[in-house]
Amino acid sequence: MSLTNQGKEASSNSQAELGAILETLRRNEVDDLKIKSDSLTSLRAICVDAEGYEDQDWLGARNADLIKAILIRLRTRPARTAFRWVKGHDDNYGNNRADALANEGRDSNEPVEMDDEAWIENHTALQDGARLQALDAKHTYEAVLRWVPKKPNTNQYQETIKSTKDKVEEATGLRPTTERLLKSFRALGVPPHLKDHMRCLVNKRLKCRTYWSNIPGYEDRAYCS
Numbered sequence: 001m002s003l004t005n006q007g008k009e010a011s012s013n014s015q016a017e018l019g020a021i022l023e024t025l026r027r028n029e030v031d032d033l034k035i036k037s038d039s040l041t042s043l044r045a046i047c048v049d050a051e052g053y054e055d056q057d058w059l060g061a062r063n064a065d066l067i068k069a070i071l072i073r074l075r076t077r078p079a080r081t082a083f084r085w086v087k088g089h090d091d092n093y094g095n096n097r098a099d100a101l102a103n104e105g106r107d108s109n110e111p112v113e114m115d116d117e118a119w120i121e122n123h124t125a126l127q128d129g130a131r132l133q134a135l136d137a138k139h140t141y142e143a144v145l146r147w148v149p150k151k152p153n154t155n156q157y158q159e160t161i162k163s164t165k166d167k168v169e170e171a172t173g174l175r176p177t178t179e180r181l182l183k184s185f186r187a188l189g190v191p192p193h194l195k196d197h198m199r200c201l202v203n204k205r206l207k208c209r210t211y212w213s214n215i216p217g218y219e220d221r222a223y224c225s
Helices: 013-027 040-055 064-076 093-106 117-121 137-147 154-172 178-187 192-202
Strands: 002-005 033-037 081-085
Touching (some): 178 192
16 A cells, blocks of 8 residues: 555655554554554654644644544544554564565555545544643744745735736737746836836735725725835
């Protein structure tokens, strides 16, 4: 089986190990289980580090989607689950069989799909939000970056591009590509600051026009000087 993690093939051993543990919990929801793994990193993530990740609202946690899905099943299954670390490449029958199956899985087209992201994020088995005492400056900064968008709204950007293309086509009879449109600002015979201003308007990096006309007291900002 191949692990599909957020739409991408697994790129690390940790992802593959956590995916195997998740699939084990999926396939047996009622019996007591003792899960053995030679990945100490994965077992620590589940048994030791997960509580801290949860207190920090998973800020900076690696493989958070997999660990969350595992925690949900551990907390909701009625049976007992135990984990045990075993030494890898030590002639352990179970571990050798797991390695053999992993090798077979590399050549298999059967995917191991991740759970729906919305189902994971809204599940009541997980703690909601962060515990403030567990946050340090680094985590707070990461939280702020979550709230502040790094890129312009794609839909608004596409609408502005389309509107600009319509105006060009109306005036010239030719419809430019997006790449040609953005590059054409360089050829305009106007001062550089006006070129930058126009490019930022098309890229939706400036709040202008109708944005301000809908805010009482700021309507005059809708008109560029």
